[in-house]
Amino acid sequence: MGGCIGITRSRSGPIEESSGTVSRPNSGALRKNQSLCHETIRWKSDVPLTEGQLRSKRDEFWDTAPAFEGRKEIWDALRAAAVAAEAMDFQLAQAILDGASVSVPNGYLTECYDEWGTRYQVPIYCLSPPMNMVKEASGRDSPAEWSEPADGGAALALRLRLSCSARDRDLRVGARHTIAHCKAELHAQEGIEPWRQRWFYGGKLLADRLLVEEAKITPGYVVQVIVSTDPHPPS
Numbered sequence: 001m002g003g004c005i006g007i008t009r010s011r012s013g014p015i016e017e018s019s020g021t022v023s024r025p026n027s028g029a030l031r032k033n034q035s036l037c038h039e040t041i042r043w044k045s046d047v048p049l050t051e052g053q054l055r056s057k058r059d060e061f062w063d064t065a066p067a068f069e070g071r072k073e074i075w076d077a078l079r080a081a082a083v084a085a086e087a088m089d090f091q092l093a094q095a096i097l098d099g100a101s102v103s104v105p106n107g108y109l110t111e112c113y114d115e116w117g118t119r120y121q122v123p124i125y126c127l128s129p130p131m132n133m134v135k136e137a138s139g140r141d142s143p144a145e146w147s148e149p150a151d152g153g154a155a156l157a158l159r160l161r162l163s164c165s166a167r168d169r170d171l172r173v174g175a176r177h178t179i180a181h182c183k184a185e186l187h188a189q190e191g192i193e194p195w196r197q198r199w200f201y202g203g204k205l206l207a208d209r210l211l212v213e214e215a216k217i218t219p220g221y222v223v224q225v226i227v228s229t230d231p232h233p234p235s
Contacts, residue, residue, distance in 0.1 A: 033103035036081075038090045041108070045130035054133065058126050059207055074100055074114045076203025080224075082109055082126055083198045083205055087226040089163050152176050158217060160186065164227040173212055180208035186225070196228040 049057070062079050066072040077100035084093035097104065101115040109127055112120045152174025161168050171189070173182050183194035199206040201223045206215055217223060 034107040036094050037107040040128050043124050044132050048132050048134045050134055070118050070120050083226050087228045159222050160225050161222045162225050175213040177212050179206045179210050198226040200224040
């Protein structure tokens with residue numbers, strides 16, 4: 001959905017977005033691997049989206065893509081790399097791609113290949129928000145959508161690894177609390193605004209509405225928290 005507006009210069013020429021894909025000049029052998037470009041693709045949606053709608057579109061794509069083609073572990077790696085890249089942590093994104101033996105011949109996650117030559121295409125809306133994103137009518141999601149269960153459930157400690165500090169910390173929450181609630185708790189303790197946080201566990205991005213118990217986090221295992229360096233919330 002959407003087309004690119006404007007041109008951003010890269011190491012090998014301009015980005016050109018058309019019909020949801022990104023291409024650029026590529027020399028050398030077919031599918032020659034390149035380092036991931038350290039830049040954000042700018043694009044405009046045909047139909048303006050709210051943050052909630054964009055999040056739903058992304059979740060739908062990542063949840064259904066493995067059912068059509070490719071290997072699930074590669075899709076999980078691409079999802080993690082996309083989250084890291086959007087948070088401007090390109091070093092982590094590149095490490096994820098290298099660890100999964102994923103090549104990006106054009107330097108962008110819109111077209112990738114695994115070690116067996118299988119092609120994976122990630123839509124542009126999974127890589128960056130549109131420039132014409134609109135706010136929810138109330139400025140946030142409805143209270144009913146974000147309400148917490150009356151009973152927080154069993155207490156447990158989540159081990160979080162923050163990308164902004166590369167250190168681990170434990171966060172005590174309830175099994176019946178949502179990820180959104182956990183982000184608010186982390187904000188209270190670390191001063192990291194919830195909209196800057198992206199939680200990732202077991203190859204999956206944890207949605208804000210997900211309950212902690214539904215995430216099935218094994219005790220002692222680490223939840224990756226990718227922290228955006230952008231000081232301004234999405235508009």
